[in-house]
Amino acid sequence: MRVDWRTSVAVTGTVVKYTAVAMAIPLVVALVYGEDLLVFGASIFCVLGAGILLERADPDPDLGPREALLLVALAWLSVGVVGTIPYLLAGYGTASTLAHPVNAFFESMSGFTTTGATVMGEISTDQHSHALLLWRQLTQWLGGMGIIVLMVAILPELAVNGADLIQAEAPGPQLQKLTPHIQETARVLWKVYFAFTLLLAIVLYSLHLVGVAPKMDLFNAIAHAFSTMPTGGFSTKADSIAAFSAAVQWAIIPFMVVAGVNFALFWHVLAGDTRDLFDDTELRTYAGAVAAFVALVFGLLYAGVAPPLEIGGTTEGTAEPALRHAAFQIGSLLNSTGFATSDFAQWGTYGQLTLLFAMFVGGSAGSTGGGIKVVRWLIVCKALHRELFRTAHPDAVQPIRLAGTVVDENAIRGVVVFTLLYLGLFGAGVLVIALDAARIGLELTALEAIGASLAAIGNIGPAFGRLGPFGSYLDLPATSKLVMVLLMWFGRLEILPVLVVFTGSFWRR
Template sequence: MALISGKTSIRAHINFTVVLGILGAFIFFLGFALLMPALIDLVYNEGTWQAFLISAAIAFGSGGLLWYLFRPKEELRIREGFLIVSLTWLTLSIVGALPFVISGILPSFTDAVFETMSALTTTGSTILGGETSSGFQNPQIEEIPKSFLFWRSLAHWLGGMGIIVLSLAILPLLGIGGMQLFQAESPGPTTDKLTPRIQETAKLLWGVYVAFTTAEFILLWVHPSMDWFEAINHAFSTMATGGFSTKNASIEAFNSVYIDWVIIVFMFIAGINFAMHFRLLRGDFKSFFDNREIRFYGLVIMVSILVISSTLWIMDKYELFEAIRYGSFQVLAIVTTTGFGTDNYEVWNTAGAFFLFLLFFTGGCAGSTGGGIKMMRWVILIRNTGREIKQIIHPKAILPVRIGDQAITQNIQRTVLSFFVLYIFMFGLGAFIISLFGYDFMSSVGASIASIGNIGPGWGDFGPTDTFAHLPFLGKWVLIMLMMIGRLEIFTVMIIFSPAFWKQ
């Protein structure tokens, strides 16, 4: 109920004008992002600035018109927040695909949306360099203009921390009702609010994000193998845990131990909750190192590096240092869902490859830019399993699930379990649908988990040395939806398909 001018009125359970107005603001903001690749084109003079300028004009015109006509005058509610977030990621992927189509680099609209959704959701799957099911040969990564390479990486970077969180940081006009958007868009089972004001929280998180990106950019740029353009692109992709590279062979193309270890370190950083990074930078070492999720994250990575590096050394006869180098890189690339590559894991020994496949179901920490199931959910699931075993032995005992000194409520436990079941179901459904197009078991499984986990490379026909270009039209749209569902943590998207969502 709302009191307006002394009269009581009933507001509809979803105000679609509010949804359209805020959606217009996000489209308008994307217009500014589309201008940046145009500036890159002016530097390299490759003649593609018109495609970005036209796309930006479309974004400014349509977004500005929606905002002008439907500018919200009421506070957002949670249903509107969920609807806005889902529509925003889909709409921005469509608008962000326009430069590819206008320029003619990707004449297929589906391929353009696939590449853009893969960028914004930080998935890193690509259709570049492969032949489509209709027989068109998409250009190689190194053949497309630098402005488009920059656009892919910039979209990674914006999508990593979240376009909506960025907008909340710099657009005061979205301050009202901002928490609904922040909670609906931010990754992880919990949202760590550092300050009472949502705009201040968003600014702090983005400040940390920018600082780490700048640090990585400088460390990469000082190496002679990378110029400033390659350094900024890979810094964007790393901190967003995206995985798009300026090279067909990804990081392997640079053949540098130094570059590999710089990216390994920053992939590890990107997989940690950025709120915890903020506390660490402020000198709160205790909160950071006592955090159970970070400890578990570090343990999983160390054990995985030990196992995989050992199999490469013993079974694949790699030199010890090389085994540690390639094993560490690929573990971090998969656990954090970055998806960069320095080695073809499909030709590894069976034990190492299988162990790496299991890591496709992990993910970074809650509140990081990584995708996947997330470490916090695994911590809760493992603790709950241990509790159930103890409960069988001591049926009358009251045994709460605890992480440190904090008891995990039944509501959170149910939510985590429901998420896990739905995640596995959606992964299985995606793999089944891909198999209907004639792909083998590992190719179908790999395409599905790579998309819903926002990892990038999969297995089989979609492995680290392959592309997704040959997938038929409908198959690409299935993966487009899986990428969005995975990026928005499933519930955010699936809830809008629930009949209860649309009922008063």
């Protein structure tokens, strides 16, 4: 049968409708601070109306496998679109950069896809309301574990096709079913995610109460918990986490690293089965990569080869700030969080190249981290090793194993295809961004263009140079911003669920 697009549109309307429910949180903040109350009241009305209107496309939707793929692609694009409404209304009649529709769409999609790239000229409660800044943080938290996963968890009608929906949205090459019912699995993942978010907010606010983090009040504690666990990277401060004390920076590091771990492993630990945690090959590789990159960057910073300029001096010859900056930036960029404690855009060549390589790694499958993912790199490396072995021993049969389990050949082929598509889209993005900048006379270095494309498709956020952690993407032409939005969309849904919608075979019988 042909794809029943009306079914996908109708369920997309349900997702949009519940996005309006999420806007009630910044509406409460608007009431507390007396700021932008009309903005969020009107936004809820508009988004709720749009969702109800889309639901009318099919009164009795019945999702099949292809309708599920179309739904995931449409839902993520739709929430990115309706998420622009608060930005547009707040910026209407002002000089705010978010008053421009392309800028508002960029900021919204960057939030929901947990990219963390921004076009905001000024980021502070002096320039924007507390409610708008919290909405910006909340979009990342909603997108971190997955909007569709949340919908499967709370809507029984989606549980029938829940496995297809979550598989299309979840990061990584496979879905790990934790309970007999997929709806309960979705709830488990969100419970673990919520628990870590709540714990981080408590830790950050506790630092404020004991006097070692004067700027980390309750609002900032909640806001940064909302953007840490989804590996998002948005901050309420223009200087990101550099605006806060060293105690805050140390407190956030372990949570960023944890956010790059498969959340299913934590459920096994809570269930009393700790063997999965220690036997997991991907986790061991991820931890080893973090440790190796931290050691390398620490050496560069301590030796003064790539000194970050921080308030009070440099890291050369000083162990604590060198280790703190190294651990923070690797914990942030390797799994695509995008926070910063230092303007690494000003680091030396060796430091920036090390961070660039770290950005290609990504988090674990089943985490909120972006990028290619550690398990895919493991499979690619094992596949390369097998091909070398077969070249020397053509008659040998050598299956690829992970943690003692044979990896299906279809899964290997899928990993190779994804990796090639990822690198191909990344390269195309570099070329388009560089040429588009040259078209308007904007001088971008090769590293800046490479960083911008990788930051978008890897959902990382900051790049290098003027596009670095203390800069923004505001100066890029509108066409480049839209290309980056497309890359964010592709990257968050891991390319294939979106790309397949644009093929003729998807729509044919």
